[in-house]
Amino acid sequence: LFFVIQVVDAQYTHYFKNYTLSDYKASNQNWDISKSNDGKLFVANNDGLLEFDGLNWNLWEMPNKAIIRSLLIYQNRIYVGSYEEFGYFLKNPKGVYEYHSLIKLLDKFKIHEDEEFWQIILFKGAIVFRSFLSIHILEDDKISSYNLPSIAMSCNVVEGKLYVSTLDKGIFILENKNLIPFFNHSLLQNTKIISLTKTDTNQLLISTALSGLFLLDHNKIVSWKTAINPIIKKYQLNKFSQLPSGDMVFGTIKNGIYITDKDGEILFHLNKEVGLLNNTILGQSVSKGNELWLGLDNGLASIDLDKPNFFYTDVSGKLGAVYDIINYKGIIYIGSNTGLYFLDNKNKLNFIEGSQGQVWNLKEVNGELFCGHNNGTYLLQNKQLKLISNFAGGWVLKKVPEEKDFYIQGTYVGLVSFNKLNGEWKATHLGKTTIPIKYLVFENKTTAWVAHASKGLYRVKFNKNYDSIVEFKDFRNKGLWSDFFVKIYKINNTIAFHTNKGWQMYEPLLDSILPFNLLNDKEEVKDGYIISEDDIQKLAFKYKNSINFDPFSNGFGKAKVSEKYFKKRLITGNENISKISDSTLALNLYDGFMLINTANLENAITLKKPIIEKLSINNKAIDLKTDPILIPFGNNNITINVSSPLSSNHTFEYQLSNFYFKAPWVETKNGILEFSNLSDGSYTLLINTKGSKQSKSSNLRIDFKVLSPWYKDTFGFIIYALLLLLSALTIYFLHKRKIKKEQNLLKIKYSKTQKKLLDERARENEKEIIKLKNESLENEVNLKSKQLANSAMALIKKNETLQHLKESFIKHKENFNNQYLFKNLIKQLDDSIEHKDEWELFEYNFNQVHEAFFNQLKAQFSELNKKDLKACAYIKMNLTTKEISTLFNISIRGVETLRYRLKGKLNLAKSDSLKGFLQNFN
Numbered sequence: 001l002f003f004v005i006q007v008v009d010a011q012y013t014h015y016f017k018n019y020t021l022s023d024y025k026a027s028n029q030n031w032d033i034s035k036s037n038d039g040k041l042f043v044a045n046n047d048g049l050l051e052f053d054g055l056n057w058n059l060w061e062m063p064n065k066a067i068i069r070s071l072l073i074y075q076n077r078i079y080v081g082s083y084e085e086f087g088y089f090l091k092n093p094k095g096v097y098e099y100h101s102l103i104k105l106l107d108k109f110k111i112h113e114d115e116e117f118w119q120i121i122l123f124k125g126a127i128v129f130r131s132f133l134s135i136h137i138l139e140d141d142k143i144s145s146y147n148l149p150s151i152a153m154s155c156n157v158v159e160g161k162l163y164v165s166t167l168d169k170g171i172f173i174l175e176n177k178n179l180i181p182f183f184n185h186s187l188l189q190n191t192k193i194i195s196l197t198k199t200d201t202n203q204l205l206i207s208t209a210l211s212g213l214f215l216l217d218h219n220k221i222v223s224w225k226t227a228i229n230p231i232i233k234k235y236q237l238n239k240f241s242q243l244p245s246g247d248m249v250f251g252t253i254k255n256g257i258y259i260t261d262k263d264g265e266i267l268f269h270l271n272k273e274v275g276l277l278n279n280t281i282l283g284q285s286v287s288k289g290n291e292l293w294l295g296l297d298n299g300l301a302s303i304d305l306d307k308p309n310f311f312y313t314d315v316s317g318k319l320g321a322v323y324d325i326i327n328y329k330g331i332i333y334i335g336s337n338t339g340l341y342f343l344d345n346k347n348k349l350n351f352i353e354g355s356q357g358q359v360w361n362l363k364e365v366n367g368e369l370f371c372g373h374n375n376g377t378y379l380l381q382n383k384q385l386k387l388i389s390n391f392a393g394g395w396v397l398k399k400v401p402e403e404k405d406f407y408i409q410g411t412y413v414g415l416v417s418f419n420k421l422n423g424e425w426k427a428t429h430l431g432k433t434t435i436p437i438k439y440l441v442f443e444n445k446t447t448a449w450v451a452h453a454s455k456g457l458y459r460v461k462f463n464k465n466y467d468s469i470v471e472f473k474d475f476r477n478k479g480l481w482s483d484f485f486v487k488i489y490k491i492n493n494t495i496a497f498h499t500n501k502g503w504q505m506y507e508p509l510l511d512s513i514l515p516f517n518l519l520n521d522k523e524e525v526k527d528g529y530i531i532s533e534d535d536i537q538k539l540a541f542k543y544k545n546s547i548n549f550d551p552f553s554n555g556f557g558k559a560k561v562s563e564k565y566f567k568k569r570l571i572t573g574n575e576n577i578s579k580i581s582d583s584t585l586a587l588n589l590y591d592g593f594m595l596i597n598t599a600n601l602e603n604a605i606t607l608k609k610p611i612i613e614k615l616s617i618n619n620k621a622i623d624l625k626t627d628p629i630l631i632p633f634g635n636n637n638i639t640i641n642v643s644s645p646l647s648s649n650h651t652f653e654y655q656l657s658n659f660y661f662k663a664p665w666v667e668t669k670n671g672i673l674e675f676s677n678l679s680d681g682s683y684t685l686l687i688n689t690k691g692s693k694q695s696k697s698s699n700l701r702i703d704f705k706v707l708s709p710w711y712k713d714t715f716g717f718i719i720y721a722l723l724l725l726l727s728a729l730t731i732y733f734l735h736k737r738k739i740k741k742e743q744n745l746l747k748i749k750y751s752k753t754q755k756k757l758l759d760e761r762a763r764e765n766e767k768e769i770i771k772l773k774n775e776s777l778e779n780e781v782n783l784k785s786k787q788l789a790n791s792a793m794a795l796i797k798k799n800e801t802l803q804h805l806k807e808s809f810i811k812h813k814e815n816f817n818n819q820y821l822f823k824n825l826i827k828q829l830d831d832s833i834e835h836k837d838e839w840e841l842f843e844y845n846f847n848q849v850h851e852a853f854f855n856q857l858k859a860q861f862s863e864l865n866k867k868d869l870k871a872c873a874y875i876k877m878n879l880t881t882k883e884i885s886t887l888f889n890i891s892i893r894g895v896e897t898l899r900y901r902l903k904g905k906l907n908l909a910k911s912d913s914l915k916g917f918l919q920n921f922n
Helices: 227-236 714-811 819-835 837-851 853-860 866-876 881-888 893-903 914-920
Strands: 012-020 030-035 041-045 046-054 059-060 069-072 079-082 085-091 097-101 119-125 126-131 134-139 142-147 154-158 161-166 171-175 178-183 193-199 206-207 215-216 221-225 237-242 248-252 257-260 266-270 282-286 291-296 300-304 312-313 322-328 333-334 339-343 347-351 359-365 368-373 377-381 384-389 398-401 406-412 416-420 423-427 438-445 448-452 455-461 469-474 487-491 495-498 500-509 512-515 540-542 544-549 560-562 577-581 584-589 592-597 611-617 630-632 638-643 652-658 666-668 672-676 681-690 699-704
Touching: 012 266, 030 291, 030 300, 041 069, 041 079, 041 282, 041 291, 041 699, 046 469, 069 119, 069 126, 079 119, 079 126, 085 119, 119 154, 119 584, 126 154, 134 154, 154 193, 161 312, 193 237, 215 227, 227 248, 227 257, 237 282, 248 282, 266 500, 291 630, 312 638, 322 359, 322 577, 339 359, 359 398, 368 398, 384 416, 384 423, 398 438, 416 438, 448 487, 469 672, 512 837, 540 584, 611 699, 638 666, 638 681, 638 699, 652 672, 866 881, 866 893, 866 914, 881 893, 893 914
Parallel strands: 030 282, 630 699
Antiparallel strands: 012 300, 012 312, 030 041, 041 046, 046 059, 069 079, 079 085, 085 097, 119 126, 126 134, 134 142, 154 161, 161 171, 171 178, 193 206, 206 215, 215 221, 237 248, 248 257, 257 266, 282 291, 291 300, 312 592, 322 333, 333 339, 339 347, 359 368, 368 377, 377 384, 398 406, 406 416, 406 438, 416 423, 438 448, 448 455, 455 469, 487 495, 495 500, 500 512, 540 544, 544 560, 577 584, 584 592, 611 638, 638 672, 652 666, 652 681, 681 699
């Protein structure tokens, strides 16, 4: 890639990734940056110390929440410099970083007011803290402090010696625990020296902020005549680093970073114009694997310097979405949705006039460049376009096998043939169909397969002159799994099709489409599709998380381009890998393209065993060194944070098991494992780092035990034993009490039985007495009833006699001369018949027998008169109508009338028996 790395104003860049405030959730400014040996990134941020394990960010604040200006990682400590403070963070056994101040180790030296510590470096195993006013060297838990004669701008270790550069007193060197002058010159007066380093010519390179670069050799200082020098003067150098290769990194205040070779010639420039978040570099660090980290004035960035892949990115949007790239006669041509471009010898982007609009396809044909365009097809001649076909939409152009000058093209309006006659290209529409054809593959010289841009698959046969179609056969009903977005390929002389349901192939003997099991049986191939052009030997498969090469080799998946390089930058459905040179491919992107070095494809997958960062029970961190890990039964919410900073493009997979079960493997992308409400018992947790495909690291094993609840442990068994003993004693005493109670009950029962027998005997005697009394009363009642009946019958007889006598008198009334005497006699007879005293005596005797019959009857039926009551008594005594008429001295009809009226007064229905009612009335 000589043309890539030799340019000055190139927009080619290494792969880099930005980290915004929303990613790391802290302040914008990042002053210093470094990686630990286990792969963790630590950043000096305005809000504190940032930690990044490759997946998750953590923030550890200073006790006074001060800004951290500098940091250095040495052994297990992260040394930091802050406002009037310096010290270190150390991870405690619970996985939490705790701050330890070193200020207390200062003897009589006092920190100056408003002093900040801007740099920390390692010097012969000692830690050097630099502010503008002093330096402090920590060694064996003791600090040596030095005041400076001028403002200290930087400290550097060169060939085992410590140099301190000041603003206007030159450079000092530490010897025998004394700072002594080393070099001073007018060129360095009032100059901010950023760095000192040795060149391969044994000269001392002095880098300054605004005065440029100087070379110091035997006390002679000269300006370094190199390409980078005027640039850093213009853009203000702020940070300097040297790569293991000898290449140099210059971080500026105004224009991002520049990477040069050891001679100062620019290899690579990255700034906001090509996608960096910010042009101000506050901190930079080179970690293992040539990964360059940048602390910016607004965010962070990482640059992968070790990978041989480069990007051409157009942040301005001028280029647009790229659809095809070709190296034509040593010049890179780029077809995008805005037109056709080329890169000049300085990699400047140039637009070819007249190409405005969508470019679909670039194809070299017999030394000439065809441009398939939205408007038709153009021929490029001397960087100018010539329209050779006005059939719109030149999607795909393929050479007819075994024919020199015949090409077939798929367009918006069907198939078009190109044939060169007399030095001129002629375009002919082949007829038969005008459907838009996006995919075209030849089966043989006269037969091709074509696919509709959206839906449909067809087999086409051409005539021998390739100026018409003789057969256009629809294959949508020939076993194709899906009609939509069919892609066509020729793999090992087999016509293959890819749909969203997998791979199929054409079987000529059956003239049908069958499953292509050779590809479907490979999971990684089944879900992918080919995006490389025909002239590329290594087939490139677009898979879920990568682009893989050589699908039929045993090592499929090892030679690949990881998704991190193109994530969210591909044009779905129009991915395309084209050949730039024998070792370089180009992948189109929505904002440019990527150059892939096939000689150095990513072969090794780095997957390291996970590390436990933190283990929390009910949100409370526990000591990671605890063995065994014991977890209380109640509310056992367990959170385990794991990381694998040295792994790349990874997730995690875990499996929980115990004596009774083994759970399936579960994937987690954020390194956080959570478990809750586990039953008691011993558990084994296996965790591995998982890459793409089936690659995994070795397992991390965590054994822990969920303690039994109190009712199942020793304490519980003691409680149960005590309860059992208490229960036995309780049963014994209850049984004893029961026996005693039963004895008492027997005594009581015996007493009660005796009393009952006596009571029963008394009651029987009483009953006998009552019976005798009742019999006596009954005899008395019967006697009275008989007397009452006799009395009534006597009264009836008397009244009948008197009535007969009265009737006789009345019958012989005319024989009476004295009528007054006659009437008086009749009246006396009537009075005798209705004698009041006789009735009252009858009523009294009746009540004696029938328990106050009249009183109760009058109480319930107040309308009854004296005559009614008499009638009721007679009826109750079962007297006949005639007998009643005699007693009332009325006719039988009069008695019937009386009975009728009585029914009404007694509220009886017509069908009710008056006699039955009165006899039952009590």
